[in-house]
Amino acid sequence: MHNLRPALLTDHYELTMVSAALRDGTADRRCVFEVFTRRLPPGRRYGVVAGTARLVDLLREFRFDSAEVGFLRDTGVVDGPTADWLTNYRFSGDIDGYPEGELYFPGSPILTVSGTFAECVLLETLTLSVLNHDSAIAAAAARMVTAARGRTLIEMGSRRAHEEGAVAAARAAYLAGFGFTSNLAAGRRYGIPTAGTAAHAFTLLHDDESAAFASQVAALGNHTTLLVDTYDIAQGIRNAIAVAGPELRAVRIDSGDLSVLAQHSRELLDSLGATETKIIVSGDLDEYAIAALAAEPVDMYGAGTAVVTGSGAPTAGLVYKLVEVEGRSVVKRSEHKATVGGRKVAVRRHKPSGTATEEVVVSQGVPQPQPNDRPLQRAYVSGGEPVELPTLAESRAHLRQCLISIPWEGLKLSAGDPTLPVTMVPAS
Known part of the structure; x- marks a missing residue:
């Protein structure tokens, strides 16, 4: 289906980390990575999730053949033990996230990848390449559809x-x-x-x-x-x-x-x-x-x-960050790029009329349920196996419904705050 095999659509440093982690014994630690954005592109009031089904399709082919492993070994990117590990690589973890066509905002945990450190860290570049491109296109196109x-x-x-x-x-x-x-x-x-x-x-x-x-x-x-x-x-x-x-x-x-x-x-x-x-x-x-x-x-x-x-806005500005190791919340504390640790669960809150009011994100827990809540995450891959996904037509319909549900001010083309606030509830 695709002209390029996806295994080498990655960055050198991911394999460097895998090599070091295999050597020091941390490669098999159970980890959780999350995809989110810290801010929307200038002038935008919402983002649109797109590309996740494409990512799952690419994941089916994410294997290192002998020629690829030989290239990595010959060029010194990996050592012998890492080359052997790559030969047998199969993603065996879980991927959950917002459905395609869902709206997202700063802090929304739109994709969660869990498994061993080594198998998850290899997916960083491919995941961001697909989601940053497709989500940027979908958000711009959705604004054009509204304008039309x-x-x-x-x-x-x-x-x-x-x-x-x-x-x-x-x-x-x-x-x-x-x-x-x-x-x-x-x-x-x-x-x-x-x-x-x-x-x-x-x-x-x-x-x-x-x-x-x-x-x-x-x-x-x-x-x-x-x-x-x-x-x-x-x-x-x-x-x-x-x-x-x-x-x-x-x-x-x-x-x-x-x-x-x-x-x-x-x-x-x-x-x-x-x-x-x-x-x-x-x-x-x-x-x-x-x-x-x-x-x-x-x-x-x-x-x-x-x-x-x-x-x-040719990229959605999404990042892929480690938030949990062996069930323990981990936090990046950089002054300008801090993250909230722990695996997140998110719901969209609505008025009885169906109008969305806020997004609630809970770290290492679940939101206290309220009437008219809608869970935002669904399974994409379970135990390394893709699950049945919505059709493209169903994702179109989902986005249509999402745009109907937000306050009308959120559809304006003028610059403004994100349409919905995201309330982050840290682990208790």
Whole structure:
């Protein structure tokens, strides 16, 4: 399924720690690591968990073959005993965490990895690589979905991303509520609906715009989208309707003042009898640009660069920290990077109406139950074996419900405090 084997998608120092721990006898100590963020990206009021199912898929393949072990030994990364240990490596611990599509806030324990120190520490880089990328994309995409106010969005950012990152970004955007992706690999791998018709190059290939439109309609029928801004947009619309007829599905505008152009295009389409022809806009759209078009006659948005780069926040800022050793809470006390020790259990508190009010996180215990509490963690891996996971469609629905449940102020695009406070209850 994946082009890269995951075992070496890790950092040198993880294997250095394993080697030292094997030598001093601490490698088999039972440990708990947690993934969380200390702060949200500037301007954000919530985060969105995404990528956990991808991580579990990668974990199935997390093995060191003879060539990989040979590379590590030959380059001096590991010694003989560590090489032997890696040859037999299988993760046998547990992974629990927030479901994909769940909202998170500073301090939320979104993933918990428990097992021996050696087997858990090896997963740090892979875990953070997947979750930091996918959660950043999903959070940005969710803000775009909110800004679109029910209008359909197409993810089209593949050419602005690493080839594998583009597939993961398409999945995260779809989880967040986008309706389509242009990426065919994502369509095949995850069952995401794909969409796309033609670029400006296709129009320029032909002797004139009408010839290009006629060719596209001949191949795809009038249930297609014609790109009308290669030359003059108004004339492009006239040519499109002359060729495809008033039953043309849609026209796309990819440049210019989209607000003014959408208004003029709607008026012109209506005057030509194409009252049902939709208007699709694209061209460096982010959540703010989409929100600015809310009152305009736009039917669909195509977003690319801003999606795959997290709309200015390309990483979620998640960290992977040791919080418990042999049942004993451990705490990093650095002045600016302190952690709360002990394994955490989290619940989301709600009013009887269903509106969320706070997140309660308890260290080395469980929250005192209250009516309308919702537990936030679920099992992903038990005893080294993945458990059945929600489908991508179910995760989409979960995020939709989460966004409905938070106070409406939390959906604003303006900067502000996190939507919900996180109350941390230390071990008693």
